Amino acid sequence: MRSFVLVVGLSLCTLTLAAQDIQQNDVVVTPMEKTPVYRIKVVARTVQAVNYRHRNGSTKVDFRGTSLMPDGAGEAKVDSKAGRIEINAEFKNIRDANYYGPEYLTYVLWAITPEGRPVNLGEVVPNDKHEVRIHVTANLQAFGMIVTAEPYFAVTRPSNFTVLENEIRKDTKGWEQPVSARYEATEKGEYTVDLASNQLPASEITREQAKRVPLTLLEARNAMAIAQATGAEQYAPDALAQAQTSLDRAEDYLRRKQSSSAIGTVARGATQAAEDARVLTIRRKEDERIAAEQRAAEDRTLQAQQQAVVEQERAQNAREQTIQAQQAAQQAQEERRAAEQAKAEALQAQQQAEAARQEALAQQQALAAQAQTAQAQADTAEQRARAAEQEKEEMRQRLLTQLNQVLQTRDSARGLIVNMSDVLFDLNQSTLKPGAKVRLAKVAGIIQAYPDLRLQIEGYTDSTGTVEHNQQLSERRAAAVRDFLIAQGVSRENVSAQGLGPTNPVASNSTPQGRQMNRRVDLVVNGESIAAQRTTTNPNGAPAMASPSSSDPRQTAPSPDNDGQR
Numbered sequence: 001m002r003s004f005v006l007v008v009g010l011s012l013c014t015l016t017l018a019a020q021d022i023q024q025n026d027v028v029v030t031p032m033e034k035t036p037v038y039r040i041k042v043v044a045r046t047v048q049a050v051n052y053r054h055r056n057g058s059t060k061v062d063f064r065g066t067s068l069m070p071d072g073a074g075e076a077k078v079d080s081k082a083g084r085i086e087i088n089a090e091f092k093n094i095r096d097a098n099y100y101g102p103e104y105l106t107y108v109l110w111a112i113t114p115e116g117r118p119v120n121l122g123e124v125v126p127n128d129k130h131e132v133r134i135h136v137t138a139n140l141q142a143f144g145m146i147v148t149a150e151p152y153f154a155v156t157r158p159s160n161f162t163v164l165e166n167e168i169r170k171d172t173k174g175w176e177q178p179v180s181a182r183y184e185a186t187e188k189g190e191y192t193v194d195l196a197s198n199q200l201p202a203s204e205i206t207r208e209q210a211k212r213v214p215l216t217l218l219e220a221r222n223a224m225a226i227a228q229a230t231g232a233e234q235y236a237p238d239a240l241a242q243a244q245t246s247l248d249r250a251e252d253y254l255r256r257k258q259s260s261s262a263i264g265t266v267a268r269g270a271t272q273a274a275e276d277a278r279v280l281t282i283r284r285k286e287d288e289r290i291a292a293e294q295r296a297a298e299d300r301t302l303q304a305q306q307q308a309v310v311e312q313e314r315a316q317n318a319r320e321q322t323i324q325a326q327q328a329a330q331q332a333q334e335e336r337r338a339a340e341q342a343k344a345e346a347l348q349a350q351q352q353a354e355a356a357r358q359e360a361l362a363q364q365q366a367l368a369a370q371a372q373t374a375q376a377q378a379d380t381a382e383q384r385a386r387a388a389e390q391e392k393e394e395m396r397q398r399l400l401t402q403l404n405q406v407l408q409t410r411d412s413a414r415g416l417i418v419n420m421s422d423v424l425f426d427l428n429q430s431t432l433k434p435g436a437k438v439r440l441a442k443v444a445g446i447i448q449a450y451p452d453l454r455l456q457i458e459g460y461t462d463s464t465g466t467v468e469h470n471q472q473l474s475e476r477r478a479a480a481v482r483d484f485l486i487a488q489g490v491s492r493e494n495v496s497a498q499g500l501g502p503t504n505p506v507a508s509n510s511t512p513q514g515r516q517m518n519r520r521v522d523l524v525v526n527g528e529s530i531a532a533q534r535t536t537t538n539p540n541g542a543p544a545m546a547s548p549s550s551s552d553p554r555q556t557a558p559s560p561d562n563d564g565q566r
Contacts, residue, residue: 048168049112049144052080059173061166063147069095069163074132076145076166085138087121087145091164094126097149100161102203104149105219109134110158111143119143123153125215151226152219153268154275201225214260216267220247223274232277235284243273396530399450403525406442415526418443420481421519430476432484440481443523444488453527455490457482457497460504460522462515467501475499477521 050061058079065072074091089109097104107124122136124147147164197203201221202210210218224240224247232240247270253263339345400416403409408419424436432440447453459474459481475498482497507514 048166049114049142050078050168050172051142052078052085053141053173057173059171060169061145061172062169063089063091063145063164064167065093065164066162068100068149068161069093072147072164074164080141083139085140087134087136087138089132089134089136089145091124091126091132091134091147092130094124094130094132094163096126098202100149102197103151103200103222104159104161105202105215105222106150106153107132107147107163108150108153108155108158109136110146110148111138111140112146113140113143118158120153120155121145152223152271152275153216154223154272156275156279199225213254214263214267216264216271217250217254220250220267220270220274223271223278227274227278227281230278230281231285232274232281235281236277239273239277239280243270243277246270246273392530395450399446399525399530402446403443406439406446407523415524416530418523418525420521420523421516424521425477425480428473430473430480432480437484440484441488444485444490447485447490447525450527450529451491452529453494453525455482455485455495456524456526457485457495458522458524459497459499460518460520461502462505462518463502463509464515471499471501473499474501481521481523 050059052059058077060075060077063072063074063076071093072091072095073093074089076087076089079086079088087109094107097106107126109121109124111119111121113119119138119140121138122134124132124134126132145166146158146162148158149161149163150159201224202218205213220243224243227236227240227243246266250263250267250270253266339349396411396416400409400411403416403418406418410417410419420436420439424433424439425431426433447455457478459476459478461470461474463470478497478499482495485495486492502509502518505514505518506520507517509515509518
């Protein structure tokens with residue numbers, strides 16, 4: 001077997017499974033010289049490739065699943081003919097693409113050249129048995145092959161969700177040559193950065209409805225929505241209009257129950273046109289940004305030139321003033337000589353000097369009076385500042401007391417932290433119990449009395465269960481609290497939420513009591529109207545927090561709920 005290694009740059013996968021793949025160690029490499037128009041990260045990754053010698057007959061390579069699809073497998077027969085390479089590939093154990101996210105509907109087979117150029121070889125569509133057979137051609141000679149999850153077939157660069165990679169067999173025919181290359185891969189969320197994945201057309205219908213719609217039409221609907229969200233109506237209206245025309249025709253064919261072939265033909269045309277509109281939009285936006293930067297640079301250059309002219313004028317004025325000063329000094333010297341010749345003129349000069357001294361003394365006294373006035377004003381300002389700080393501290397303590405009457409609240413350097421135990425939620429759910437809603441309604445009423453307060457809602461879980469489940473549960477619970485507070489009148493601009501899963505435990509996860517304390521939702525309250533946390537000093541000199549010890553979740557005994565509650 002004669003083969004070579006192709007090093008390609010892929011985007012770091014955010015899934016935990018990919019992070020656990022010990023056979024695919026990602027390391028950061030230098031970005032490409034030209035700034036890409038996609039939101040991407042370039043990293044190093046190894047995949048095997050072969051230089052298929054011209055007209056060398058057929059050979060085979062295997063495909064193995066990555067950590068994202070460990071059960072995936074397959075093989076490809078590569079036939080090198082005059083002017084082209086024919087590839088017949090078979091894959092098995094292929095999951096539904098939307099397993100990796102609602103924006104993913106299909107798979108694409110890619111060829112990666114030694115220079116890092118990805119080539120879309122064709123769509124990989126599994127049947128009901130999760131198997132695929134695909135026949136494609138390529139005008140390349142040296143390349144590696146991968147399969148990635150994609151939102152639709154017409155994408156122009158691979159996503160970072162690589163599910164299959166080719167693997168060289170012992171009997172694979174090829175020319176051994178080490179090659180170092182890299183290519184750019186789009187991150188998860190690239191296609192939905194301007195549109196939430198749950199707002200995609202294919203995500204808004206039920207699974208039963210989706211079964212009655214051809215996959216090609218679902219891809220076209222999503223491609224159209226993504227292009228519109230990117231701004232194609234403004235930057236690529238012609239291409240978008242062409243895509244809309246083809247999509248409308250496909251929808252009409254579906255309503256009239258035309259053949260899947262007829263629907264697929266116009267739907268794939270709509271997908272291709274929508275992708276063209278999206279790529280053109282991103283490039284034109286980048287051109288706008290570069291043009292704006294160039295205009296800003298030109299403005300700065302013009303301002304610098306104008307400033308240089310001003311400085312030159314100032315220098316000229318300074319030179320003229322120096323000459324005038326020299327002339328004045330010379331004239332003064334002549335006057336002093338004339339004064340020495342006459343006593344009267346000398347006496348007059350002495351009187352003038354005395355008058356000047358008296359005037360200077362008066363100026364000193366005036367300056368002293370001004371200094372005293374300024375000091376008095378500074379003292380007044382300091383007193384006002386201390387009063388304002390005291391008022392903020394009193395307001396902080398008043399707010400702490402009010403919140404503690406509703407839910408356990410403690411003072412911290414981050415702000416006031418209101419603790420919600422997971423017993424205020426339904427078992428393993430993000431639904432608020434009626435008692436939780438009553439308490440949160442009271443919290444909302446208190447918060448609305450302080451308009452400038454900001455709330456950071458943080459959801460936590462214990463360490464039992466999968467990391468993915470814990471993360472999603474903590475996000476849903478934090479979002480449920482945020483949405484309820486907003487519904488109660490709290491300003492949307494002042495509330496944010498995030499799920500942190502099992503991170504930042506406040507107790508050990510080795511006991512039921514500790515896990516109960518770790519399953520919580522914290523409301524971090526801060527703002528300009530309340531002072532930062534102050535510390536007091538104990539008799540032994542150690543600092544002590546101003547908040548009451550009873551508000552610390554570590555000091556609160558867990559409720560006797562089932563430890564399996566999340």
